[in-house]
Amino acid sequence: MTTFMPLREGFLGLDEQLAPPGAPVVRVIPFGLEATVSYGGGTHAGPAAMIAASHEIELFDEDLWREPVAEFRIETVTEPEIPAKIEDALDMLAALTAEALDDGAFPFVFGGEHSITPGAIRPFLDRFPDLVLLHFDAHADLRDGYDGARFSHAAAIRRCLDVPALATVSIGIRSISAEEIPFYEANRDRIHIHWAKDKADWRLDEIVAPLAGRPVYVTFDVDGFDASLMPATGTPEPGGLFWDDVMPILKHAAEVGTFVGADVNELAPIPGLHAADFVAAKLAYKIMSARLY
Numbered sequence: 001m002t003t004f005m006p007l008r009e010g011f012l013g014l015d016e017q018l019a020p021p022g023a024p025v026v027r028v029i030p031f032g033l034e035a036t037v038s039y040g041g042g043t044h045a046g047p048a049a050m051i052a053a054s055h056e057i058e059l060f061d062e063d064l065w066r067e068p069v070a071e072f073r074i075e076t077v078t079e080p081e082i083p084a085k086i087e088d089a090l091d092m093l094a095a096l097t098a099e100a101l102d103d104g105a106f107p108f109v110f111g112g113e114h115s116i117t118p119g120a121i122r123p124f125l126d127r128f129p130d131l132v133l134l135h136f137d138a139h140a141d142l143r144d145g146y147d148g149a150r151f152s153h154a155a156a157i158r159r160c161l162d163v164p165a166l167a168t169v170s171i172g173i174r175s176i177s178a179e180e181i182p183f184y185e186a187n188r189d190r191i192h193i194h195w196a197k198d199k200a201d202w203r204l205d206e207i208v209a210p211l212a213g214r215p216v217y218v219t220f221d222v223d224g225f226d227a228s229l230m231p232a233t234g235t236p237e238p239g240g241l242f243w244d245d246v247m248p249i250l251k252h253a254a255e256v257g258t259f260v261g262a263d264v265n266e267l268a269p270i271p272g273l274h275a276a277d278f279v280a281a282k283l284a285y286k287i288m289s290a291r292l293y
Helices: 044-053 086-102 114-119 120-128 154-162 178-186 196-201 203-213 245-257 274-290
Strands: 023-030 074-075 106-111 132-136 169-171 191-195 214-223 259-265
Touching: 023 044, 023 086, 023 114, 044 106, 044 274, 086 106, 086 114, 086 120, 086 259, 106 114, 106 154, 114 154, 114 259, 132 154, 132 203, 154 169, 169 196, 169 203, 191 196, 191 203, 203 245, 214 245, 214 274, 245 274, 259 274
Parallel strands: 023 074, 023 106, 106 259, 132 169, 132 214, 169 191, 214 259
Antiparallel strands: none
16 A cells, blocks of 8 residues: 655645645655666665755745745655566556556656666556657667666666657767667667767757657666766766756756656765756656756
């Protein structure tokens, strides 16, 4: 049975719900899966760090010019005991997101490593046949497994794309292996990569065009941010995204498509470096709020 954290201890640390009964619900699902990390560790602590940092977020949004959380209710699931076997863990997470959807809530998963996404997205694929994945990352994650793990974090997007109808718009990519190229080139019709090296030439209308009129699941690996902004991740990469690169994309994506679920993953907190935790928490609040555009 799913249990929930007290409101004051959950995401944003509210003393009371600011949105009225009957308002849309965002259900935060902490899921610190850490099973296949291949460089730096610590993602199991990411969800708790995001929730703690969220208590310091200013609720007023200067772009929307109001408090978005006054228009949706927040509930935070008590983090479950995650099974050691990754397939069982992903089954558990799929059940949690399915339950949220059944309850009419917007499921928002806090990871954990990026291998959470194939589990989190599974119920969406059943409900939304025209679903598209909006993917922020440093890495393409198109391997067919890594270090013997089919559900490796390095194969997260490939496992989602095992469903032939799914398309992805991947943003900020600057690391891809030779073994991923054949799959990418064979699936150019549904894999749209916007390379970080081309950032100066990006056009927002072209980036969001595949999302138009479609349900959108957002997955944000925090290593999509430049390593100077987000060092607290297992595989930091230079040459990445900054806050002001990401916000317009989220805004325009929400304007043309419909956000139906999301996850933020790969935060590996560094003791004493609370800025990275705060960036991840505020990013989550911005994704929730983007649905109001």
